Structure formats: C-alpha cells, structure tokens
Amino acid sequence: MTALDVKTERTHESAMAALFAEARANLPSPAWLQPLRAEALARVSRDGLPHRRVEAWKYTDLRNKLSTDLTIATGAGTPPPSLFEGIGAHRIDINGGKVTASPRGDELPDGLEVISLAEALKTPAAWLRQWFEPGSDALQNLNLAFATDGALIRVGRGLQLDRPVLIRSTLVEAGVISNTRSVVYLEEGAELTLIELDDGATEAQSLANAMTSIVLEPGARLNHLRVTASAGAGVVVRNHDLDLARDAAYEGVVLSSGAALARQQMSVRLTGQGADFNLACAYATGEGEHADYTLEISHDAPNTKSRLLAKGVASGNGHAAVQGRVIVKPEAQKTDSHQMSRALLLSPHAEIDQKPELEIFADDVKCGHGAAIGAVDPNQMFYLRARGIPEVQARNMLVAAFLGEVTERVPGIFRSAVDAWLTARMATVGAAPQ
C-alpha cells in the first residue's frame, strides 16, 4: 500500500477533526461535557469511521456514500409536509439538528417532561452525563462529539399517556452533518407511545446521525414507531440504545424506505427478569437505495424474552442488510429468544444479506432464528393477473401483503398514514428495473 492510499483512507477522519476544531466552541457544552466531546472525537480519529472490513459494516459501505467536505447543519431550509400531519401528538420538531418546536410546559400533563437538549445544556445538567460517555461505536462517538440538540423526555412513575410523543427530524440541507441526541426515560410502570420520524431530502451526501437512549424502569411499557422516510442522496444513521429493567416491555416497529443509505443500529440490554423486547422491522429499497438493520440484543437477566421480525423487499439494484445478534449471558437462564428475517427480491440485481447470530452462555434457554429469501410467488401473481390486475399493481399488492405482518403492528392512528406512504414508495420501488 502506498502512502497516498493511507492518506486517502484517513480523509474522512481528518475532515471530521478539522470540522470539530472549527465548531467545538459553538457546540452547547457545560464544563463536564467538553472533555467527553474531545475524547469522543479522539476515538473517531483513532479508530476511524467504519469501513467494510469491520464485521458489523460488512454489507454497508458508509465511506463510499459519505462526503469528506461536510459542514455543520444550520437548520436552514423548509421541511416538507409531515407524514403525520394532523395526528394528535405532543410534537417535537427538529430541523437541521436544532429543535424548532416543542410543547410548552403548560401543554403537558403532570408527570411528562419534555425539554430540548440545547436548553438543558445551558445549565450544568450533570445528571445527563450517564448518556454522554464515549463508547466503542464510531457513529455514536461522532454523534457525541458534534451533538447540537435533541429531545429529553421523562414520563413519571405510573403515568400512562394516551397521547403519543412525536419527534420529527428533518434535514433538507446539502453537504452537512446533523447530530442529535435524545433520551427517553420511562419511570416505573409508566407507559408511552413514542413516534420518531426522519424525513426530508438529505441532499448531496449529507449525514443525519441521531442517537436515542431509551430507559425503561421496572414495569414500564414503550410502544415505539420509527419511520425513516428520508429521500435523496444522503446518509441517515439511527442509533438506539435500550435498557429494559424487570418486567419492562418494549414493542417496536421500525420502517425504512427511500434513503440512499439508512442504517438503524440498535443495542438492547434486558437487565431485569421478565423484560420483554419485541421488534418488527420492514424495508423497501429501490434503485440506488440501501437499508441496514443492525441489532444486538443482550439477555443479561433470567426469564427475559426477545422477538425480532424483519421483512423487506429490494428491487432494481436496491440493497438491504439485516444483522441480528442475540447474546445470552451465563446468568440469563430461561431466556426465550427468536428472530426471523424474510425477504423478497424483485430483481436479479437487488441484494439482501441476512445474518442472524446467537451467542449463548447459559444452558437452559430457548433460542431460535430463521431466514428466508425468495421471489414473489408466480402462482399468486398469475391468480391476481387472471382477475385483471396489471402486473406491477399485482406485485405491489403481494409486497404490501408480505410487509403487512410488520405494518399491521403500527399503532392505530398512524396506520393509514404509514400505509399511504408505503403505497407511494412501492409505486417507485416496484417500478424499478426488474
């Protein structure tokens, strides 16, 4: 390898370091946070941004999609109409890494607290420190170094909220990075429906990198819907870090379609007996799109349960990767875990990689996984067409039915908006070259 190659390899990192040097004075930082940001950036420089020789990034070429000439998002530009316009929710809007709207204190029920990260960081806010430790993940470290804003949400003990909380993150600027960091904390027995929507046309290789830490105290229940509806040439990375205590329950749906590169990284720890994690993911990737779901679920306590269902389609030269790793710690006896990944390839040039992994260190567990890739059933296609339904429409119907196992879990009031979005997406994805 020549010196020139080495230099090329480091360009992303040196660009980030230069950007950090330039921007750090303007980032919201109480005294305790400044060295943590510097350490996070140092780790990015030291370890580098992921490349495809890193196992967890084997199927997703981040560097190739990422520009080395990025500036920090300013919040310029007008967001497009929201997918969830008009649906009743406590709304937090983020544009270009800045919170632009959030509920006033007097609009919130007792026990529900919502504050922007930027606002919180104007105070010492030392209580936040536990969510700002540099780690080993390059994207999360990058996020910590540059985080500009985010939503901090706490639901008080035993509070069961009917009205969902909706965080919408938009990025419409070209050539920028946007890093937001949010915390969702449910106290004992609290219940919340949380919707996170990413949208906007992330133009010209922008990077929208968001991190949400979720803590469920004993008996808390979170109903979670995440939709990445971004379009355009940009990269969207979503990091989720979840802690489930005793008898806490997480029920989630994560959907992704339209971005040049959308990666959902989720790290889940089941730390209390009876914790229950149940996630369904769906993706539809068309020409020039890439979707990646990378999950790690760690069973740290006995009698914990996890379920993962991933379903998706790829057409044209679309690409998707689903990686699910389940770890069962020695003390996590009676773990019950299952993951299933099913995919439909709509074209010979599309690619879907599925990699389930199990690491079991306990001896009394029930763990399973399955994966299947196929094409649309020709018998079903003939049946629909023989009744007069044109080929593309018939295929889209079958794809929608295939993804239905996931989309039917979308919380009721969001269902028709999600269906309409997916139908519109399939009109594009389904029309990609076969």
Add this chain to the structure above:
Amino acid sequence: MLEIKDLHATVDGKKILNGLTLSLGSGEVHAIMGPNGSGKSTLSYVLAGRPGYEVTSGTVTFRGQDLLTMKTEERAAAGIFLALQYPVEIPGVTTINFLRTALNAQAKARGEVELDAVSFLKRLKQEREDLSMSDEMVKRAVNVGFSGGEKKRNEVLQMAMLKPSLAILDETDSGLDIDALKLVAEGVNAMRAPNRSFLVITHYQRLLDYIVPDKVHVLAAGRIAKTGGPDLARELEAKGYDEIVKAA
C-alpha cells in the same frame, strides 16, 4: 365467441396440445372431458395466458381479437375468466380487497367508471349470499384456511362479481360434496346468458347433470378426439375413456 384453430402448445418443452380445434358460440356451454394428462388444464391456462405455457402454432380468436398477443390481465379485462382447479391462497390480501381491486382494474382497462364502494358492497352481499358464503369469509385473506369446497365457491363468487363473457371452469367440481356441487352449479346456471359462454372442464359426468352442456368434447393426446351432445358424457361415464383414447 371463441375460435381455436390447430392449437399446439408446450410446457417446459413438453408438447401438450397437438392441433386442438374448437369453436364455442355465444351463449353456449361446452364441456371438455378427458383422461388425466390429456391437456385439459393446459388448454385452460393457455386461454387465460399463464406464463410458461408456450403456444408454438395455431390461433385463438376471442370475440374477433387475437387472444394470444394479449397479456393475462388484458384477457381478463376483455372478458375471460378462469376458475382455477387449485385456487391460490394469498395471505395478507382480503377477498373484498382482491375483488374490488380486480373490478376496478378491469373497469379502468375498459375505460369504464369504477364501481363506488357502496354499490360494490351491496353486490358482493347479494352474490355471496346466493353462494351461502358468510360475510366473515370475504373479510378473510383470499382462500387462506378455506376448505376445498370453500375455495371453489370463492371462485364462483369471483366469477359472479366479474361477469365475464367467457368463463372457463377447470374442474370446479373436484373436491365438492353434492350440496356444494349443486350450489356451484346453480351459481353457474344463474349466469347463463345469450352473451356469455362457458367452457366446463371436468373429469366426471356428475357436474353435467346440473350444468347441462350444449356440446361435449373429449380431449385425448392434446386434441379433440370426439364431440357429441350431453349423451356423450353419460356414455363416457359408463364405458370410460379407453376406447376413444385408443382411437385417437
């Protein structure tokens, strides 16, 4: 209505139809009988335009149009309906949605106005009640968890809703008990009309006691070996196909 001339067709490179000629007039009901492997189902798939069924020579004209150049869905919109021998299960798509989408797609292809939701549901209720099908059945995913007889009834329901000019029934009687058979036959008979023709493919004479055909054709080795009236079906029931097959 339908003119088939010297039709040859192959499936996976295997010759199945060998010079089949058949003329079906408007309002007529013809039965196609014949032993296993004689090409009955192949004929139905070739007419409906199933991918993989390759016509190597011959012509098929449907109401003056060259059927063989039309896509599967175009044939349906032009008025051809095939009731499948083995109706397909479609998880995640309800029968209501399936029927509505099909009706609207056909209307659109013909340049007609789509049926509004209220009229559609009213018609569906009437047709399914005539076939003793419950509301719950049409709200379920297409054919999923249906018994053999229920699947066949669902085919007849689709036919009643889509009102084709040519209905091809591929062994719609197989797997039916006598009550279901009568119900299905009544459904078909109710649809008999001067501008609608039927091609009834069957193994047994039993169905033809209820749907009385104008003509009976015996298919053997991929061509029509014998044609007669309803009596021919009874004769076959008594004597079997052997004689005709040998003659062919």
